[in-house]
Amino acid sequence: MIDTTTNTVTLRFLAEPSDVNFGGKVHGGAVMKWIDQAGYACAANWSGQYCVTVYVGGIRFFKPIAIGDMVEITATIILTGNSSMHIAINVQAGNPRHQTRIKTTHCVMVFAAVDDKGKTVAVPKWTPQTPAAREMEAYARKLMDLRQNIEDEMKPYM
Numbered sequence: 001m002i003d004t005t006t007n008t009v010t011l012r013f014l015a016e017p018s019d020v021n022f023g024g025k026v027h028g029g030a031v032m033k034w035i036d037q038a039g040y041a042c043a044a045n046w047s048g049q050y051c052v053t054v055y056v057g058g059i060r061f062f063k064p065i066a067i068g069d070m071v072e073i074t075a076t077i078i079l080t081g082n083s084s085m086h087i088a089i090n091v092q093a094g095n096p097r098h099q100t101r102i103k104t105t106h107c108v109m110v111f112a113a114v115d116d117k118g119k120t121v122a123v124p125k126w127t128p129q130t131p132a133a134r135e136m137e138a139y140a141r142k143l144m145d146l147r148q149n150i151e152d153e154m155k156p157y158m
Contacts, residue, residue, distance in 0.1 A: 007077040007126060009042040014096065015069045026065035031105055034073050035059070035089050042075035043085045043111035047123040051111040054084065057147060059107035063093075070096040078108070078133070079140035083120035085111050086140040108143055 011034065021027035036053060043051035065071060072092045079086035087109045092101035113123045128134040 007042070007046055009038055009045060009075045011038045011041070011071075011073045011075075013071055015065050015067050015071050015093065017067055020067055023064075024067070026067065026069075026071075028061060031061070031065065031091060032056075032059070034071065035091065035105070035107060035109070038073040038075040039087045039089055039109040039111060042077060042087050043113070046077050046080075046085055046126070047113035047121075049113035049115070049121055049123070051085070051113050053109060054112050055110040055147070057108055057110075057143065059105065061105050063102055063104045065091075065093040065104050066095075068096070069093040070101070072101055075109075076136070077126045078136040079144075080123055080126040083112050083114075083123055085113070085123055085126075086144070087111065088136060088140075108140065 015026045015030075019026045019030040035056070039053065040051055070093065074090045074092075076088050077085055078088045089105075089107050089109060090103060091105035093104050094101040113121050115121050128137045
């Protein structure tokens, strides 16, 4: 489902037995794949371009997902640059017989829009329209500053 009024994409599906890890829950790698797919769908829809993943940060697994759970992944644009899009990803899951979903995972991704030759291209500017959206934009900017600090610290070791 794509909601153009909130620049959000939501994917919903059932966690399948093929997604299981050795502990009997959904494998973290499967969740990361779903996150990347939702982020891509959001970025491509916003930009109208093919997009590549530039960064995935702060991925936090709060709760396990059980096989058979209804999984809902929401990807929302929270900041745009010239060719980049910061996207907040939230994963929720729960028994499909109930309406309750529990937040299981969160992260922020950065995608870049590219042309057929892999060169970055401009994306439409996103402007927050609500207090909650402005708060998410500030969150994205803060994370961007933190990433830069980490990168600066790591340079001597790269």
